[in-house]
Amino acid sequence: xxxxxxxxxxxxxxxxxxxxxxxxxxxSVSAALEIIDFKQKLKSxxxxxxxxxxxxxxAPPCTTDVNCIEAVIKYIFKNNSNIKISIIEGSGGCDTxxxxxxxxxxxxxxxxxxxILDVDSxxxxxxxxxxxxxxxEIYLPEDVFDSYFISVPSLKxxxxxxxxxxxxxxxxxLPKKHYGGYWSYNRSDVHRVGVDKAIFDLNNYxxxxxxxxxxxxxxYGSHLRGGRKFxxxxxxxxxxxxxxxxxxxxxxxxxxxxxDVEHLKMIDASLKCELKNGKIK
Amino acid sequence: MSExxxxxxxxxxxxxxxxxxxxxxxxxxxxxxxxxKQIHNAVDSANKEQREELNxxxxxxxxxxxKYGFKWFLK
Numbered sequence: 001x002x003x004x005x006x007x008x009x010x011x012x013x014x015x016x017x018x019x020x021x022x023x024x025x026x027x028s029v030s031a032a033l034e035i036i037d038f039k040q041k042l043k044s045x046x047x048x049x050x051x052x053x054x055x056x057x058x059a060p061p062c063t064t065d066v067n068c069i070e071a072v073i074k075y076i077f078k079n080n081s082n083i084k085i086s087i088i089e090g091s092g093g094c095d096t097x098x099x100x101x102x103x104x105x106x107x108x109x110x111x112x113x114x115x116i117l118d119v120d121s122x123x124x125x126x127x128x129x130x131x132x133x134x135x136x137e138i139y140l141p142e143d144v145f146d147s148y149f150i151s152v153p154s155l156k157x158x159x160x161x162x163x164x165x166x167x168x169x170x171x172x173x174l175p176k177k178h179y180g181g182y183w184s185y186n187r188s189d190v191h192r193v194g195v196d197k198a199i200f201d202l203n204n205y206x207x208x209x210x211x212x213x214x215x216x217x218x219x220y221g222s223h224l225r226g227g228r229k230f231x232x233x234x235x236x237x238x239x240x241x242x243x244x245x246x247x248x249x250x251x252x253x254x255x256x257x258x259x260d261v262e263h264l265k266m267i268d269a270s271l272k273c274e275l276k277n278g279k280i281k
Numbered sequence: 282m283s284e285x286x287x288x289x290x291x292x293x294x295x296x297x298x299x300x301x302x303x304x305x306x307x308x309x310x311x312x313x314x315x316x317x318k319q320i321h322n323a324v325d326s327a328n329k330e331q332r333e334e335l336n337x338x339x340x341x342x343x344x345x346x347x348k349y350g351f352k353w354f355l356k
Contacts, residue, residue, distance in 0.1 A: 159324060159336035221324045224339050226346065228321055 015242045017249050022216050022235040029071035029212065032239040038210065042080040047147035049086045049117075053154050053169050056093030057102035058225035061217040064154045066104040068214040068237075072152060073112050085112070086143060090119030090172045092185045093225075117143055120176050120186070132201045134193035139178045144206055151208045151243065155215035155234055155250055158223040161195050162261045163254055165247040166211035170202035171195070199263040200270070208243035213250045220254065244268060284323045285334055291316055292338065299345075310351055317342055 018035035022028045033039070050072060052064035069087065076083055087109065091099040096118040100106050109116045122141035129136060151166040158164035174187045182188035190198035215236035219227040234253060240246040244267055248258040258264045295312055298304050304312075320342065324335050 159332050159339065160329070221321050222336070222339055224336075225343055226317060226339075 015240070015245060017238065017240040017242070017245050019249060020237045020239075022233075022237060025065070025067045025071040025216075025237075026074060028237045029068060029239075030075050032212065032237045033072075033075050036210075036240055038075070038239075039079045041148075042076060042083065045080065045083055045148045047084045047086075048076060048150060049088050049143055049147040050150045050152055051088050051144075051169055051172065052105075052152050053156075053164070053172065054089045054091050054096070054099040054103060054105070055172075055223065056091055056225055057099045059103075060214070061154045061156060061219040061229055062223070062225045062227060063099070063103060064152050064214050065216060066108055068212075068216070069105070069152060070108055070112075072150065072212060073108075073114065077112070084115075084147075086115040086117050086147070088117040088119060088122070088141060088143060088173070090175065090186060092172065092187055096120060117141065119173055122175070124175060124178075127205055129201070129204060132204065134190075134197040135201045135205075138201065138205055139175055140173055140205060141175070144173060148209045149206065150210045150212065152212045152214060153250075155213050155218040155236070155238075155254065156223050156227070157220045157254055157256075159221070160191075161199070161263060162256055163247070163251045163264075164223045165213055165250040166208055166243045167203050167247050167263060167267065168195075168199050170206055170208070171198060173202070173206065174198075196262040196266060200266050203243070203267060210241055211239065211243040211246040213238040213246060215250070215253065218254065244271070284319075285327075285331060285338075288316065288319055288323060288335075288338060291319070292341065295345075306349065309349060313342060313345060313351070 016036050018032040020028050020032040050069060052069055054063045073085055076085060087105060089096055100116055105116060119141055122143060124139045125142050127138050151169045153165045153169040156164050161168060171187050171190055176186040179189040180186045182192045215234045215238055218230040218234035220230060221228050238246055238249050247264055251258045251261050251264060320335055320339055324332060327335055
């Protein structure tokens with residue numbers, strides 16, 4: 001069964017959210033991307049950067065399944081073989097290379113001749129935003145800004161932020177030399193400033209062009225390794241250009257009202273100009 | 282939340298037993314599995330502040346699981 005819905009909020013350049021029942025990664029990811037007509041967009045794209053969620057060297061659903069990323073890559077190459085693809089990540093709980101190796105991403109990169117980037121060794125850009133809530137000055141990987149950016153999170157609850165989906169996935173782009181050190185996690189500074197504020201700022205600095213949620217299994221209660229898996233599995237792939245709407249759908253599937261998820265509420269309010277100094281009017 | 286206090290007390294006992302080498306690996310594994318379940322249950326009814334505290338406890342438990350190389354956890 002394939003469901004698609006149109007919303008009238010244009011956070012990104014389109015507003016259709018595709019929700020496809022999972023059969024296997026290749027056919028389900030492809031079906032979702034067909035619904036949103038990604039094929040058409042690929043004609044004018046030369047570089048793509050894909051950001052999975054590899055929190056640590058732990059199996060899915062704690063992390064994005066490498067087979068989901070492979071399905072995205074196959075779809076891209078099938079429709080435009082000239083595109084240069086990179087995968088980027090900065091793991092929270094271990095060295096990023098450890099996650100890449102353990103979860104099969106290095107092997108994937110060799111198979112398709114794509115680049116694997118570690119946020120902690122990328123060239124960084126310094127950006128500023130006077131209206132930021134937590135980071136008026138920020139350092140982010142240069143590669144994210146000159147390519148088509150795809151966020152591919154795993155469908156998960158988060159102990160602190162309720163859900164961790166496409167928008168929150170951007171935390172893994174903060175280099176540890178600037179954002180580590182608050183406690184042992186590599187991007188732990190976001191806990192010092194407030195995770196929801198950090199997510200809000202990151203999504204003002206970086207525009208997610210496409211958000212694809214790997215909802216094959218789903219994890220509830222906690223985002224950490226060893227969290228509880230949904231049984232039966234959620235068996236879904238969700239995709240859309242409007243990252244906020246895709247995350248709202250993901251939150252709903254996880255059993256939450258999006259209005260109860262602070263960062264979704266803040267970003268939604270900012271789009272409706274209802275946010276002032278980090279507080280919803 | 283008294284449940285968090287219960288969990289912390291229980292964790293302190295586990296840590297003490299570890300430091301005094303009173304555990305067989307099987308016993309430690311059983312206790313860790315059980316306290317993980319207790320934390321997960323507590324998360325379900327916790328408010329935001331309590332969730333932050335429970336998150337720290339889960340991370341501590343995960344550290345123990347990793348340190349003692351529980352295969353079911355690491356795979």
